[in-house]
Amino acid sequence: MPKSLSPLSSGALAIVLATGWAATAQAELPAQQQEQAPGWFRTMVGEYEVTALHDGHTAIDTSLLKGMEQDEILRHLDALFIDAENGMQTAVNAFLIHTGENLVLVDAGSAACFGPSLGQVESNLRASGYSPEDVDTVLMTHLHPDHVCGITNESGEAVYPNAELRASQADADFWLDEERAAALPEADRAFFDMAQEAVAPYQESGRFKPFTEGDEVLTGIVAQDTHGHTVGHSSFMLTSDDDAMLVWGDVVHSYGVQFADPTVAIEFDSDPEQAVRTRENVLESAVDDKHWVAGAHMPFPGIGHIVENEEGYQWLPIEFAPLATEE
Template identity: 65%
Template sequence: MTSSMMAASVASAAPPEQRHDQVAGWFRMMVGGDEVTALYDGYVGIDTALLSGLDQQQIRERLDSLFIDSENGVQTAVNAFLVHTGEHLVLVDAGSSACFGPTLGHVPDNLRASGYTPEDVDTILMTHLHPDHVCGLTDSEGNAIYPNAELRVSQADADYWLSEEQAAAAPEDAKGFFEMARNAVAPYQQAGRLETFQPGDELMDGVSAQDTSGHTPGHTSFLFQSEDDDMLVWGDVVHSYGVQFADPGVAIEFDSDQQQAIAARQAVLSAAAEDQHWVAGAHMPFPGIGHVVRDGEGYRWLPVEYGPVSE
């Protein structure tokens, strides 16, 4: 065989089969002296019919302009955030565990992939007690995934979601949300490691609870302040970045008080644009970290750029 024939044979050889596995879902950066690690729990499709305040045609046109496919529901990330303050290892929200389908429930695996273990976490801050945030506190057998952590929940959300009276009075299709919240916090409560807080409380040095209620009665965002930099972990202030940045007046069906949720979103977006602090969102495209900038009468999202972790 001539050299040209050999070259042609090598060139025509098929490549290896395609690989459909993905990199581990974690991303790390520094905010002042705090090390922040975004943890990907997975994704869920949200039907645009759940959004109100614009007609469906306007919503679809806005999403289409951003190349966001909404035909089968908008792919919406579920993120949690691990913050190493130097004195504490804090997990903000815990993901969904097995409460929702096979595309979710990956926070513990991604936490381990990032170099930590669930046993390392000493504090868990809950933005609210919806199942895609709270179910990840326990495993499939109802045991605490974070055995050394103190769980901190807003008093208003605890009074609502952990109340058997509220559950009994809820519509039939909502009763499961109450049960999932109670089951998720149960091992922490039984171990005496469940504590509540009020809006404005300083939860530890450099970490304060910010009232962003409306999505739930006690929905809370957490402001981490370190050296000359700040980050607001805002929970569910925004569900559909393709719609709600341009028009913060668009609500979602899951809001317990839509008008209050709209007011909270408008206030948070305005402050984030004015103060130029980092924000981290549970339902923003992974890693869910970026800045908010003004854009005409609305806002737009400026995601963080990948880069090495500076010390």
């Protein structure tokens, strides 16, 4: 070994070389990737394929929840690690149902009505393997803009050009009434205007057909009366073989609060007392009948079961699993 390179200096050189390699490796580390996987999730209800489609998320201020003190609301949310400092993050979901006879979309998301964090139903429907042209029926739980705006694009054209659009007669009579909207102050017309603009291309082409509660709107899909959030808010019970799922729209907005205390309403309820009664009945039935539920504002994919606990009700989200395939 040359005198200029002693064992000690050799070790020091190794450290220098290693440090230099680590620095080079760190410098070459790629940037963190901020994108998520496509927002769709698939499961089976008997023979029916159900695909949850994520429209995105928004934030709801806790002051919009009514019937519980703010400190108690925050206690419930904090117990579930829900950070509500800048509002409760709230998902917006839609559900695509392949019955074997029909391809049915329940709700359509918000399109551009509520900003860039929403409006992804159409792209996620495509990512899931279908196209808007494949959909033959669009069922609306109600005509609020975060559910109905997605049926029409910014040019005023139908996103689902081959689909029949169906909403409850009661909701249609309320939200599509131009005279009712015109009688309101301009600041209060927005929800009416957005609903009417979204539905217009389907009405003009003769593809808007209201239903009444209790109708079997398609084979194995029955419209249930769950009004209170809006005058004609509806849910859809899917039944196939020995399995069932209730797509319940806006029965629950805050799982962190309203499962613990179903009497908590939200500012957007048209009839808060009726909305509470509806929620209590739906939750009780979900526990008794043990059917699946799918919620528009439950954490994506929004599918799960309801059980009772010592405080009230508890949400049990579905677990990921590959679909069973025939050998």
